[in-house]
Amino acid sequence: MTHPFERFNLNEYLIEAITEIGFKEPTDIQKKIIPEISKGRDLIGQSQTGSGKTHAFLLPLFNQIDPDKQEVQVVITAPSRELADQLYQAASQLAEHSPKEITVQAYIGGTDKNRQIERLKNKQPHVAIGTPGRMLDLIEANALLTHTAPYMVVDEADMTLDMGFLEDVDKIASRLPDKGQMLVFSATIPQKLQPFLKKYMQNPIIIEVENETVIADTVENWLISTKGRNEIELIYNLLTIGQPYLALIFANTKDRVDEIASGLKQQGLDVAVIHGGVTSRERRRVMRQIHNLDYQYVVATDLAARGIDIEGISHVINAEVPQDLDFFVHRVGRTGRNQLKGTAITLYGPDDEKDIEVIEQKGITFQPKELKNGEIVDTYDRKRREQRKGQNQKVENTFDPEIHGMRKKAKKNIKPGYKKKIERKKQEKRKKANRLKKR
Template sequence: MTHPFDRFNLNDYLIEAIKEIGFDQPTEIQEKVIPVVKKGRDIIGQSQTGSGKTHAFLLPLFNQIDPKKEEVQVVITAPSRELAEQLANAATQLAGHSPEPINVQSYIGGTDKNRQINKLQNSQPHVVIGTPGRLLDVIESNDLLIHTSTYMVVDEADMTLDMGFLEDVDKIATRLPENGQMLVFSATVPQKLQPFLKKYMNNPIIIEVENKQVIADTVENWLISTKGKNKIDMIHQLLTIGQPYLALVFANTKEYVDDIAYQLKKKGLKVAVIHGGISSRERRRVMRQIQNLEYQYIVATDLAARGIDIEGVSHVINAEVPQDLDYFVHRVGRTGRNQLSGIAITLYGPDDEQDIATIEKRGITFEPKEIKNGEVVDAHDRNRREQRKGKNVHKSDFDPEIHGLRKKLKKKVKPGYKRKIERKKQNKRKRAMRLNKNNKD
């Protein structure tokens, strides 16, 4: 009986491995990437979390590995320890089905470096996966020999850039043969990434997979105003009103994560904290406790949105609108997985209006809500005034400059002052009408 992945002409053991995982059909990025990798082309792949990207590159690369050659053949970098561990787990699962041993080794900061070096004295792995800093350490000490590798993958390249690791990845890439194949995957391709791509990639094929369904239809996407309210009190209410199975609260900085966690603990909640300032040993301990359901509430930075796979998240709360709006989808994508229902809640203040409007322009729809009498209830749409028929645009905002001119007008003023006020009002109307037209476009 044929399997949908048979058309890629993969080794039999890889088909068995994906059957074990439960892959029934290739995802769009797998359809596009696997054949191109097999042709030996460099690739820049753009896709969002949950697209099946990991196996889009692991399957064709494993298909090329020669187990008889005891040398490094594939090098993969990931910007965070959690991402590197997930990649290593996926690669190990594939290797476990190979009839001949395929050695997969991970090199991740915070783990026992000496033990890793001792292993390398006996043999070199076929597949190397790691965080840039630790990988570079064992490469520069000449313990890990990657000059034999034909393939390099830079996963989550934009995150690698944001976290300051691109220089390390650059130094790793210089050790590889010039005729090697480079695969770069990234949710976005910022301008600052371009010099690296031009330096190491030979006429790359750009494969972009749009996230057709920005948010899963199993997720309710709520928007709640914090104007005039205590945000910590609101978060506490939201966490205790619905008794979530597992709730993730996101903030933009580790300092604010720590503050939210501290305030929630004072209110009697048992809260886990995940951010880049926590040691790797502590993060691994916390992750084990989360997986064992010892915590119901987790407060985290965006590291958790893209770097950690936590099963069973029923609620996501954005304590702040993310500074990088691409992270909004990553955050919300933590809930509503595997066809389970989920609730995503974004708290916003007056300063966030423009960011919310930008998110909406990307096809994301919010349900306006408010907390009333200990319940979350429907609220008025924040745009209802603009949507009201017959509304005069020039009455929508209070202009302190015009107000001041009007006050002066009540006193004796020089001739022409009234005309100055009218010009100000007309200019304001024109600006408002232009803005209104742009919002409709």
């Protein structure tokens, strides 16, 4: 039986790789983008959460790599370390299946730059992925030789712009061949991004894909604050209270996965671990055990967990809000399949507020919950103070020192009729202001 991805004329090893991670049908963006990239066209891809964008560009680019040429052929930038690492994990998984060695390297801020320079003296990668600042440092040091690369991808271009990295990306792009292929992916296309697009793209095709659905109706989508709580203890309590059939716990990095798994094992839970640091052989063994339901709890990173495609996943816990918000729907979509009920729980701290707001803007609604006296109960919406503040500002959006002074005095000397006196004073001031307007 032919694989649905064979329609794209992909190399056999790429079909094997996506089969391993559970890709069955191409997503809308993959159907539209893979053929256009294969034609060599410059392309701007606009897509929202859960679109399958990463493999939409990785698959056709890997299809073009010549393993016999030990030179940089693909350059990919991402605005954050976490996003760059996730791209690296996805690209490495594809490269593992190549019959001839394809080298993928990540160049991320916060890692040992001198060590990277020494390695580059001996060998250039086929695929260079990284944050703009570190990649530019290596290029300007004549260590990373990107002038040979015919393909460049700017991932999350709007975020790159917002974080102030577009100038670095511009300098990286200027070192690439003039006739190279430029691929830009962004949730939005801000006006300030236009000069970059015009400078480096030749008649780009623009492909925009809207998601048809966000989260299944059968999924309860909870949001729980970790403020003041031990996160691993909270996860343990959620797992043991909820009586899951099979629970997936997601974290953003392999180190965090190991930390959570270790904490849960210490409390007596039998936990499977899946991340990029697990060897392919070990990962396949663990996957078989998960499919055989030998484990009730699985802690994993996003990309490593792609092959876990089981109907009976009852609970998904986001131990961290995913840095790449595309992954949020991938995670939550593991539960609530085929009209079965499921529970998705996202843990968040004060630093995650902006990411939660972005997820909500995609049309996703959370139910605020808390763990209290061994039970999961409804709690207040985290925005209630802002909403109250907003209502107060609508009623009184000007500061009046005289009325402010009267209020302070009222608090000290609470006398009958004092509040009425303040209200009368406010009404007099409003009437006076209206008379002045009429004049």
